Amino acid sequence: MNDQIDPTTESALAGLREPAPVGLAHATLVAVGLADDYAVLHSPVGPLRVAWNGRGVSAVEEAPDDGVFEARFYARTGRVARRRDALPADLARKIERRLAGRHNRIDLDLRGSTAFERAVWMKALEIPRGEVRPYGWIAREIGRPKAVRAVGTALGQNPVPLIVPCHRVVRSDGMIGQYSLGGPRNKRRSWPARARIRTSSRRSPGPGSATSGRTRPTSTACRPATTRGV
């Protein structure tokens, strides 16, 4: 070129190139939601692996080890998840508060789901802590009263259990129903110890509403009253 630059200066300046730090590419992909980080969260149902990216929480899963979790995560999302020592402090705090019953905002990355699945999950989010609803309630609430079985399937596909409280949805015959985080036993364990179980077949509980539906306190098994046909 027409620069008046001596070869020494030229090579010295070219020698100032600096490789990007290891991890920058992954961190960037996480930020835009094309890769994920995950860490272990200690929950009422035992250790869970929680994955997140710039769009929100993308997985909550019970997995025996990192390898199994990463393989399942990749199979479901097509994205690479990398293990971190801990969740970001603010996210950990938010999840803790949510599990304590707060209706705080937690961003979720639900890409890959159907509109029906998201409708089911969002409805489950409206069930207050300490209460349960039957599958049929969700089906009716989202305007698909006959899709009770599909509601059950959708809840089984919930990628972020506990955060989206599918454990608060039970069978209408009073049985506890299946649970993706380690079966029915854990479903019960994820309820607060002295939960006042409340079931409603008609109305959606408004935020903070304590008046909808019938109330049946129970101190033993968190089993809802039968609501079929009510």
Add this chain to the structure above:
Amino acid sequence: MAPRAVSGLGGARRVGRNRSTGPGVQSHMMVELDPATDDARLAARLASDLDSSFESLVVAHQDRLFTIAFRTGGDRHDAEELVQDCFVRAYRALATYPPTRIRELRLRGWLTTILLNAGRNRARVKRVPTTELTFEPGAEPAVDPLTRRDERETWARLLAGLTSAQRTAVVLRHVDGMSYAEIAEATGRPEGTVKAHVHRGLAALRTALLAAERREREEIPA
């Protein structure tokens, strides 16, 4: 949210991977040979499937963007954040651009513009920090490490002494190797102004280097 796009993302991404392990090796070599051709190909891929090819964009440009951020700003940690910020902005922009616009992007200059703008926004909040001089053993060629290190430190310190406009121009032209036309476009300054900045920057570097050498000679009596 673009729900159904995701299951597509899984498949497309895997395809993207295969692609980058095959011709990707070749394209890495192409970076040295002809960055413009390589960028044009990358732009075409970004236009047809952003999510599956964005990683290639990051891999292809992260070193040069990090170099520019580090050598113009001076702090390693800030540079890392700035580059990430730059890529996030780029991704968000690409997600809204129609394919025809993406295909026509000159990625090198476009990304540099985003980086410099992001840097300017940050500098408003935080003053330009002092130069942090680091030595990465892994990144060094196999010459006497002490000599190399001293030399790099010296040049980094000299660069830090330039005015911001001169430093940016010199780094883009002689560390990164952009053309004057590219720099003019990326910085939004006339080509003549950029040339003047580089010219004066180099002259200032030469003067400062001579002064440093003179000081060194005076400190070590023969």
